[in-house]
Amino acid sequence: MRINKLFLLSSFITLLSRIFGFIRDVAIASVFSPGLNTDAFFVSFRIPNLLRRIFAEGAFSQIFVPILIEYKKKHNKKETYIFISCVFRWLALLITLIAILGIIIAPILVILIAPGFTKNFEQFQLTVALIRILFPYVVLISISSLFASILNSFNQFFVTLISPIFLNISMILFALFVAPKLHVNNIIALAWSVLIGGAMQICFNFVFLKKNKININYFRLKQPKILKMFILLGPAIFGISINQILISINTAISSFFSPGSISWMYYADRIVELPIGILGVSITNILLPYLSRFSSRNENKKYSNVLFWGIRICFLCVLPISIMLITLSRPIIITLFQYKSFSDFDVTMTQKALIGYAIGLTGFILVKILTLAFYAHKNFKTPIYYAISMLLMTQCMNILLITYFQHAGLSISISITAYFHAGLLYWKLRKKKYLILHTKWRKFILPILFSLFTMLMMMFYLSSLINNWNYGNLFYRLVRMCSIILISSITYFSTLLIFGIKISDILNIGRIKLN
Numbered sequence: 001m002r003i004n005k006l007f008l009l010s011s012f013i014t015l016l017s018r019i020f021g022f023i024r025d026v027a028i029a030s031v032f033s034p035g036l037n038t039d040a041f042f043v044s045f046r047i048p049n050l051l052r053r054i055f056a057e058g059a060f061s062q063i064f065v066p067i068l069i070e071y072k073k074k075h076n077k078k079e080t081y082i083f084i085s086c087v088f089r090w091l092a093l094l095i096t097l098i099a100i101l102g103i104i105i106a107p108i109l110v111i112l113i114a115p116g117f118t119k120n121f122e123q124f125q126l127t128v129a130l131i132r133i134l135f136p137y138v139v140l141i142s143i144s145s146l147f148a149s150i151l152n153s154f155n156q157f158f159v160t161l162i163s164p165i166f167l168n169i170s171m172i173l174f175a176l177f178v179a180p181k182l183h184v185n186n187i188i189a190l191a192w193s194v195l196i197g198g199a200m201q202i203c204f205n206f207v208f209l210k211k212n213k214i215n216i217n218y219f220r221l222k223q224p225k226i227l228k229m230f231i232l233l234g235p236a237i238f239g240i241s242i243n244q245i246l247i248s249i250n251t252a253i254s255s256f257f258s259p260g261s262i263s264w265m266y267y268a269d270r271i272v273e274l275p276i277g278i279l280g281v282s283i284t285n286i287l288l289p290y291l292s293r294f295s296s297r298n299e300n301k302k303y304s305n306v307l308f309w310g311i312r313i314c315f316l317c318v319l320p321i322s323i324m325l326i327t328l329s330r331p332i333i334i335t336l337f338q339y340k341s342f343s344d345f346d347v348t349m350t351q352k353a354l355i356g357y358a359i360g361l362t363g364f365i366l367v368k369i370l371t372l373a374f375y376a377h378k379n380f381k382t383p384i385y386y387a388i389s390m391l392l393m394t395q396c397m398n399i400l401l402i403t404y405f406q407h408a409g410l411s412i413s414i415s416i417t418a419y420f421h422a423g424l425l426y427w428k429l430r431k432k433k434y435l436i437l438h439t440k441w442r443k444f445i446l447p448i449l450f451s452l453f454t455m456l457m458m459m460f461y462l463s464s465l466i467n468n469w470n471y472g473n474l475f476y477r478l479v480r481m482c483s484i485i486l487i488s489s490i491t492y493f494s495t496l497l498i499f500g501i502k503i504s505d506i507l508n509i510g511r512i513k514l515n
Contacts, residue, residue, distance in 0.1 A: 014282050015278050017164045017165050017277070020168035021168050021273075022270070025270050025337070027172050027175040028190070029338075029339065030342070031186075032179075032186075034259075035259050036122075036259055037123075038187065038260075039260065040127040040187065043251060043255070043262060044110075044134055046113070046247070047131055047134070047135075048102070048131075048137050048138045048141075050248065064087065064149050065152060065288055065289055066295075068080075068083070068150070068153045070292075081214065084150055085215070085217065091142060095138055095139050098138065099138050099139050102131070103132045106132050109131060110131065113255075115255060115256075116254075126185060129185075129188070133192060134191050134194055136195060140198030140199055140201070141202075144201040147208075148160035148163065150216075154214065161281075161282075166201050167197030167201060168197070170196045171194065173193070174190060174193030242387040250410045253398065254407055257406055261406070263346075265407055267353075268350050268356075271357075272354065276364060276365060279313070279318060279365060280365040283310045283314070283365070284310075284368050284372055287372055288376065290306055291303060291373060291376035292375075304434070304435055304436040307373050307435055308435065311366070311370075312444075315448065316444070316448065318362045318365050320451075321361065322358050322361040324455075324488065325357075326358045327456060328484070331481060332481065333351055335474075335477040335478060335480075335481045337350070352408035354411075355411075356408045356409070356411030357414070360415020364418050366426075373425075387421070389424075393420065394413050398410060401413050447496055448496070454491055455489070455492040458488050463484070
């Protein structure tokens, strides 16, 4: 399958998953008003999520996939399956020990992640209880993500994109039907729904491992490649951890702001995560196996073309989304979240955070893509050095911005830093000749800018026709908002077409046979 078709199909499935994610957030926002309890849940959910991103979807998968692809090329099926089985057992053991430790030291973790919670004993105790319920989720999702990485390396992308839907379905059902029946600390129902969703994910991925006849039943703990992988894993975990440390620092700072700040940041982040999930995750899930393959074969032209395809898609598709999120920030939040418990004040506070995040959307996805380019070459040091620099820069900016913008200052500082980070990575890629710049790129700049302007004018006009964004139920609001987004998108791509840029041309760089 050509990479452009693979990307479109991958994006569609990811969109379906993210729609369920938004339904989940709408359900939570309608049942639980932003405040002490929701802040406690989002903090407790963030701690195991931090470990998930490091061991499951972050460093581990980025190291494991290139090594597995190289191993498959040099060994037969049985040896490959023995290697996979060995990785599975070591990872399960390591994550289980970490989960047990996390349950034991949960109070210390709350003090580190949300020191502001110590001022309210009830909120502190609730957060500790939620963390202890949620930590086993780290084991479930890490193993599930390992299975997903294995399937990705065998070109089975779509199973891994569908599996997150199960977590969302579980949380939706518990939020709507279980939590309202609990009179005391009903937020605990959400924690149990996460565990059930994680179990469903691991079962789903395991079924497709069996369907593809990928055997993980070999019992051999000693493997030479395992040591190499964990040696490489060290600096990669450190690099990924820097970003998670940044998130943790921001959570700690938010805990000192007014009640609801963590929830406002969460809801804004969830909106921005939609395009990051659809485009960023879809692009990176596809790019990593093929960049690793072309790098191992020294096929530099194909490597550069595929990487440039990812960058090109990012600029052409993410920039208009960023403009939409900024321009329609308040209507989007009202459409998605303002029901029952979500007040006008909550909308305003969430809007401030959303605008801050939306500014940096293109930078966030560029960093994801460009970092993969280094990982495919097994170069982990360069991204780490730059990530450390960006962490320090973000904290310096936080000191300046939170004084004036409170919680929104945290999102603004992250966005500004993302562009500096992407610029450094791009400069280093050019210097190392990992990326050869296509001359065709220059002819797209002016058409993109003009198309963005026409799209912006269309959004202003359509928005002026709506007097009351609160009118109607969820379905009516979604239809109205989606209509504005659709018409604005058509305006954008039609303007590109006037300049001679077709959608097929946008995807043209991806027309590379990937075998």
